[in-house]
Amino acid sequence: MALKLLVGLGNPGPKYHWTRHNAGFMVLDRLAHEAGISISRKAFSGLCGEGSWQGDRLVLLEPQTFMNLSGRSAAAAIRFHKLDLRDVVVIHDDLDIPFGRIKVKEGGGHGGHNGLRSLMAELGSGDFIRVRVGIGRPVHGNTIDYVLQNFTKEEQGDLLHLLDGIVDLLELLLKEGVPKAMSLYNNKDLLI
Numbered sequence: 001m002a003l004k005l006l007v008g009l010g011n012p013g014p015k016y017h018w019t020r021h022n023a024g025f026m027v028l029d030r031l032a033h034e035a036g037i038s039i040s041r042k043a044f045s046g047l048c049g050e051g052s053w054q055g056d057r058l059v060l061l062e063p064q065t066f067m068n069l070s071g072r073s074a075a076a077a078i079r080f081h082k083l084d085l086r087d088v089v090v091i092h093d094d095l096d097i098p099f100g101r102i103k104v105k106e107g108g109g110h111g112g113h114n115g116l117r118s119l120m121a122e123l124g125s126g127d128f129i130r131v132r133v134g135i136g137r138p139v140h141g142n143t144i145d146y147v148l149q150n151f152t153k154e155e156q157g158d159l160l161h162l163l164d165g166i167v168d169l170l171e172l173l174l175k176e177g178v179p180k181a182m183s184l185y186n187n188k189d190l191l192i
Contacts, residue, residue, distance in 0.1 A: 002056050002057065002087065003057045003058075003059065003081060003083065003087065004056050004057070004058055004059070004087050004088075004089065004174060005058075005059045005061060005074075005077055005078060005081060005088045005089070006028060006031070006058060006059070006060050006061070006089045006091065006170070007024070007061045007062075007063070007070070007073075007074045007077075007088065007089070007091065007119075008025045008026075008028035008029075008061070008062050008092075009021075009023075009024035009025070009063070009067060009070050009090065009091065009092040009093070009115040009116075010022035010023070010025035010062060010063075010067065011066050011067055011148075012062075012064040012065075016148070018150040018151060018156070019147065019148050019149060019150055019151075020093050020135040020146065020147045020148075020150075021067060021147040021148055022093075023091070023092065023093040023133040024062075024090070024091040024092045024093065024115075024133070025062050026159070026163055027091045027131070027133065027163055027166050027167070027170075028060050028061075028062055028091065030160075030163040030164065030166070030167055031053075031060065031167050031170060032049060032060055034053075034167055035051055035052075035053035035058065036051065037049040037050065037051035037053070037058065037060055039060050039061075044061060044063075044073050044074075044077040044080065045063060045064060045065050045072055045073040045076065046061050046062055046064045046065070046073040046077075047061075047062045047064060048060060048061045048062070048077070053171075054171050054174060054175060055175070056174050059077060059081060061073065061074065061077050067114050067118075068114045068115070068117075068118055069118055070118045070119060071115075071117075071118035071119040071120070071121055071122030071123065072118070072122055074088070074090070075119075075122035075123055078123070085123065085125060085127045085128045086106075086127070086128075086129070088128040088129065089128070089129045089130075089131060089170070089174075090115075090116070090119065090128055090129070090130050091130075091131045091133065091166075092113060092115055092130065092131075092132060092133065093113075093132075093135045093147060094111075094113070094133060094134055094135065095135060095136070095146075096111070096134075097132055097133070097135070097136070098134050098136045099134050099135055099136045099155055099158075100134060100158065100162060100189050100190055100191040101134040101187060101188065101189055101190065102131060102132060102133055102134060102165075102166060102169060102185055102186075102188075102190065103131075103132045103134075103182075103185075103186045103187070104129070104130070104131055104132075104169070104178060104181045104182045104185060104186060105129070105130045105132060106127070106128075106129050106130070106178045107126055107127045107128075108126055108130070109126060110126070129173070129178060131166065131169065131170065131173070133166065135147065158191050161190070161191060162190050162191060165190035166190070169184075169185045172184065172185075
């Protein structure tokens with residue numbers, strides 16, 4: 001049974017719970033609910049949970065270091081479990097993808113995302129799998145303010161459906177790999 005580390009990026013505390021920047025936490029919380037895994041143990045400067053799901057042994061990690069220092073938490077977990085970066089899936093928000101869409105990617109740069117920037121600085125590499133959750137860009141205003149705002153009421157109405165679709169993607173990704181997940185999910189509108 002393979003061990004996989006799934007890292008959801010976000011900011012700790014109730015103030016940030018429903019913000020766009022916490023998409024990674026939301027996905028992990030939904031997966032934890034589906035898999036019956038409790039993300040409540042304090043470890044690696046984060047909250048984590050372990051359990052089996054769909055034939056894999058999973059470690060679910062939500063860094064509690066705030067977004068800009070997420071890499072410290074993830075790197076500690078990776079070192080502790082002696083994982084190869086190909087066994088690490090990072091789930092994060094992405095301004096360049098419209099709300100309702102996701103993209104799977106292996107490797108690459110940080111694209112200005114401070115959580116990814118921190119991960120790459122701590123790991124010395126970006127060679128991990130990413131699940132990029134689309135949050136869209138603001139029409140007007142500052143992107144920093146935008147990512148720290150709650151999803152709109154309309155978006156919140158679609159959120160559970162979207163999160164369930166991302167959990168389905170994660171199941172496929174773990175079972176059949178990155179190329180298959182990319183071919184079936186990249187640019188697919190999960191809200192249709």
